[in-house]
Amino acid sequence: MGLSKTLPKLSLCMIVKDEESVIEDCLKSVQGVVDQIVVVDTGSRDSTVEICKRYGAEVYYYRWRDDFSAARNESIKYARGDWILWMDADERLDPGSVEKLKRLLTFERKPMAYKVLIKNIKPDGSYYFSDAHRLFRNGVGIFFTGIIHEQVAPSVLSLGGEIRDTDIVISHMGYSYTGSKERRKKERNRKLLLKYVDREPRNAYAHYTLGQFYALDGDHHKALEHYLIAYRLDQFDKSLTGSLLNVIAESYTEVGEYKKAKEFAVKSMRLCPDQVGCYYLLYKINNREGKYSRCLEYLSKMLEKIPLIESGRKSISTDVVVDEIKVLYTRILCGVKAGELEGVRNDVVKILEKKEVPLPLLESLMRVSFDVRAYDLAIRVLERLYSLSGEKKYLEMMGITYIKMENFGKALEVYRKLFEMEPNNIEYVKKLAGLCGKLGDMESASRYAKLL
Structure with a gap:
């Protein structure tokens, strides 16, 4: 060229x-x-x-x-x-x-x-x-x-x-990468990182990268040893210091020292508030401690900061990118445990407003809606599931849910549709006869009863 x-x-x-x-x-x-x-x-x-x-x-x-x-x-x-x-x-x-x-x-x-x-x-x-x-x-x-x-x-x-x-x-x-290539790369990196620290024992970056290696390998005690040396050497700019504080907090979390983990995560938050990582760590720590109301607080901060990271405006060297829908669902689960059911309802609606929601997540939302007896939300989730999959089991669940809600007119509409799909299903005929009776349409109830 x-x-x-x-x-x-x-x-x-x-x-x-x-x-x-x-x-x-x-x-x-x-x-x-x-x-x-x-x-x-x-x-x-x-x-x-x-x-x-x-x-x-x-x-x-x-x-x-x-x-x-x-x-x-x-x-x-x-x-x-x-x-x-x-x-x-x-x-x-x-x-x-x-x-x-x-x-x-x-x-x-x-x-x-x-x-x-x-x-x-x-x-x-x-x-x-x-x-x-x-x-x-x-x-x-x-x-x-x-x-x-x-x-x-x-x-x-x-x-x-x-x-x-x-x-x-x-x-x-x-x-x-997986398999032999990953194993060779890992062993090469281990040797070089140890040599790096041996040659430059007062180089904070050398200790930081060796700590990352140990953390990825699951040895958080060794990771902490080198992270804390890097922290004491105090050689990083604000962005990299924020990342260092987060990995220290993460390793303390993994070894069960939650008080120290919180201390370093909060330091990171105060140094660089426009990030996701520290709030994720604080959520994770409080979740392990069973403090679900605090979890809700930090999950909300994550949702606030996600757009900044997705647009590339990050304030720490390494930050996590978390799917908004996953955070909303996690907040739903914590909301159930914390008894914050109004927030649970709001988050279910927010997810349903998204154009693309995976079927397994919709199934989970359906179960949550039933668990908290939010039958109106369960209906919305079931409608979405049926429109995406076409499986009649979701129509059947809609019919049962409308009956629980004592909305017999809607239940009748659902079971008529099911009857059209499967006219020989005795259970559908029984439901139609009963629903017509509930609604005072004795003529239709009698007609369905004759099919039994």
Whole structure:
């Protein structure tokens, strides 16, 4: 790819090894955006290199040295663009971010990096947002540091440069890996993180990332050991400190130390109130303690903050994205336990007003409505279930519910419909005869009775 100087140019720099299953989608996502693709291969044995070359990549070979920064710095040596974008093979540039990215490319010469949103996709399809400095100015001395979870921000700041926020989104699929590839990645990361902390024992970020590794592995006591070292070192900006406070609270929750968990979650809330994570943690802690009225308070705060996170306006480094309907349903369950039945009714209605509600959730709403004897709501849920599934069992339940409500006219309408569907069903005939009698229509009652 030749680089003319009419407009600022962008180089994509990557390090890869055996990524044939994911690399093509990554390269497709940046077509028409990048002017140069630099790929440093650290020992692929599959078709990764061939795929990269098909997309016009310049491929260089590098012996892996257990140091991500060294490999990243090798890749940016070959970048000729005014700006460098760095990505992993299991990432994709969001289509809605293409034009936004192009607009950021200027001829400014000062050291500068842009923070983008990383949309981390989990195996179940849910996701959470983190951030990373993925776009930076070339040719001004910026470089990577850290043997794992490498960063450019420290070098930008040491050069007196500037870090800016963006709402550019890169989707990360790596948390969806399973099997042997995931096991190899996990063992590699464990060794590198231990080496990172051993080399730089007073580096808060090294301890933070090792703590995250232990937490993901389920060892929250070890996670806390390193999280608390990072906290005492006090080297993070406000955004990352908020995330650190949350993970400390989460690990304290998992080891059953709820008082300390609340302490750190509240610190996070006071430092960065416009987030979801701290309120989720406070809900989780209070739920475990059986304090359901407090749960309602924090679930309501989550609902208030969700739109901020979904729009990319997050105030902490890593924040959760929670489906609004799931939060509403959780608030319904807590409302039942807390005896706040008016709130339960309101939340059921809010969910029913949504265009798309999964059938299993509607089934759950139906059960809740019956449990709290909100038969009018149960009817609305059953109508939705029947319209979506066409299953007559929901019509039958509607008929029974109308009878419980002593709305015999509506019950009669339902059972007439059922009778049309299944005229030989004796139970339907019995119900029709009885309902006609209840309504004083003895002629119809007699006619149905003769069918028995």
